[in-house]
Every structure is written in C-alpha cells, then in structure tokens.
Amino acid sequence: MDFLAKLLQAIGFVPAIVNGIENLFQGRTGAEKRDAAMSFVEAAISLGDAVAAHHISDEAKFKEGMGKVIDGAVECLNASVWAGK
Secondary structure (H helix, E strand, O other), X not given: OOHHHHHHHHHHOHHHHHHHHHHHOOOOOHHHHHHHHHHHHHHHOOHHHHHHOOOOOOHHHHHHHXXXXXXXXXXXXXXXXXXXX
C-alpha cells in the first residue's frame, strides 16, 4: 500500500485508538495516554519502514504532526457526547 494511503487510513483510526486507550489507561496521565496512542498509530503505519524507505524525511516533525492529530481527536471527543460517558 502506498504510504499516503496507509497514513490516511491510520488517521481514520485515531478516534477509535484514543477511545480504546482512554478505556485501557483509566487513571493514567494524559501524557501517558498520548504516548500509548502514538505507539499504536506508529505501529499502524509502520513508521520504521516508512523512515527506512525515505517516505518520511523528518521523523521528529512527522511525530509532532501526528501528536497534533491525536490531540485534536481528544479535543473533539472531549467536546462531544463521548465526554459524558
């Protein structure tokens, strides 16, 4: 699968990943939950393979951007009905 398609597919799973992490890591800090979500997303898009194949030229900026996607998903979910559960 082409990298962009794989990335978009992984981003589509972010809300479900965040929700799952929230349930699994109840009582943990937000930072711990974010790190766990990042690990799941990185695994989903095979970040190591993408870096090795030069699909990602700046891994740090890529991770920073993916962190913003996760933070955005959390913000959206917290502002929704989901937060009331």
